[in-house]
Amino acid sequence: MKLVFIVQGEGRGHMTQAIALHQILMDAGHQVQKVLIGKSSRRKIPDFVLKNLGSKLKTFESPNFFTDQKDKSIKIGATIQKNLLKINHFKKSLHLIDQVIQEENPEVIINFYDVLGGIYNALNKPNAAFWTIGHQYLIYHPHFPFANHSFFHKYLFKINTWLTALGASKMLALSFQEMPSHNNPRLEIIPPLLRESVKNITPLKGDFILTYMVNPGYAEEVISFGQKHPEIQIVAFWDKKGSPECYRPLPNVSFYPIDDQLFLQKMAVCKGLVSTAGFESICEAMYLGKPVMMVPVKGQYEQACNALDGEMAGAGIQHHCFDFKLFTEYLDQGFSLPDYFPAWHAQLQIKIEEIIKENKIINKITNYLPHRAISK
Known part of the structure; x- marks a missing residue:
């Protein structure tokens, strides 16, 4: 096809x-x-x-x-x-x-x-x-x-x-x-x-919180928080044009431009993810067993729905701002993600093949019908 x-x-x-x-x-x-x-x-x-x-x-x-x-x-x-x-x-x-x-x-x-x-x-x-x-x-x-x-x-x-x-x-x-x-x-x-690079990772538990923001303006919140809580280590990824390979405004806060391999490497060894509520990042975290704090982009209703849906699915919690202290307290409660996600994801290949097969059958019927009409 x-x-x-x-x-x-x-x-x-x-x-x-x-x-x-x-x-x-x-x-x-x-x-x-x-x-x-x-x-x-x-x-x-x-x-x-x-x-x-x-x-x-x-x-x-x-x-x-x-x-x-x-x-x-x-x-x-x-x-x-x-x-x-x-x-x-x-x-x-x-x-x-x-x-x-x-x-x-x-x-x-x-x-x-x-x-x-x-x-x-x-x-x-x-x-x-x-x-x-x-x-x-x-x-x-x-x-x-x-x-x-x-x-x-x-x-x-x-x-x-x-x-x-x-x-x-x-x-x-x-x-x-x-x-x-x-x-x-x-x-x-x-x-x-989910990409193969996600499924090939062996997750471990590190000492820092990973964060991703689709709009770089949220960096102000991250830096402000890092100043008030130097004991919390934060590794952030952002989509900011012209940003350096590693921007380190504080000893406990680092920013990296979007890099899929580096992001997944950090995801594999973080304690958890604090992120704007993009569906894909939440799924990657769930697959790797990492709890998430979902912060919907202000004014983007779809992200508010993502956060609600993710919370109901057991991915973690939603919040209105990048509150790493609240998230740390949440992690300290010993929360564990539901174990259904890998089994659900394993059905992907079969479901796509079924959809493609159905499309081929429909195409054959569609192509056949005009010929039958003409032959009559």
Whole structure:
């Protein structure tokens, strides 16, 4: 089977998911021909993505969040306004996506939660199955735990998710755990997409707390806390352009730019993870048996849902700020993660193969029916 990926480039989660699924599909004998990643001026494509997907990678300008002056909380009004002003750039992106699809002629397009991916499918109606993948599609499951925030933010989240899945024949919803049965024929609940490099790690318990922040403005909180609590060791990863390989503002606080291998090495030997509530980082921690404090990005409703869902799944606790002291006290209580996660994740390969097999059967039936109609 031939495939093309369209990937949202905001944060690292969707890109690491794309790398993991790329490996699974290639190992099964399928062809991922191109990986289209939405970029913005706010972020650069991480080196680990270039290393894993470089020869197949093509970037396009895509809508993204805009933050406050401290590069911390999401400003919804500014995000909508500034993205509307760039509509001509996005038209060029849609044209680029169409060029790639026409050239590669894939059987399946998989959209990793990019808005332009959904809009492209609705406008151009390519001759390929269109699937979407991400934790966000769990909102279509009746048991999904919506965060108790404003109706406006919840509505925008649902609209954004709907846009990414326009015309999708399958929505592959990544979940921390198995979910009860449902009757939505487009919705498939599957385990998280974890890279082989995560599964090959042997975790140990170190003496520091690991932290990751999708918006570098949260570094102020980390440094402020480190000054007040020099006894707590903190190793942080951030997505800040131009940051040095190791920024050490305090003896007990270190910052590193996003590096997948170094991040996983640190994850393997940390006491626990304090992180903005990105789905992928929480899953990696759960797989390695590391408790998590989830701090949703302010103004990003989807992360509030992630934190609530992760807490209900037993990943750890959620909090409104990077309070490493509270997390240390939580760890000292002897908390242990539920042991179901590795077994749930082990079902991933089988579930993906079943979805692909079902698609092939549908294609055969679709191709057969017109011939029968003509023969009659």
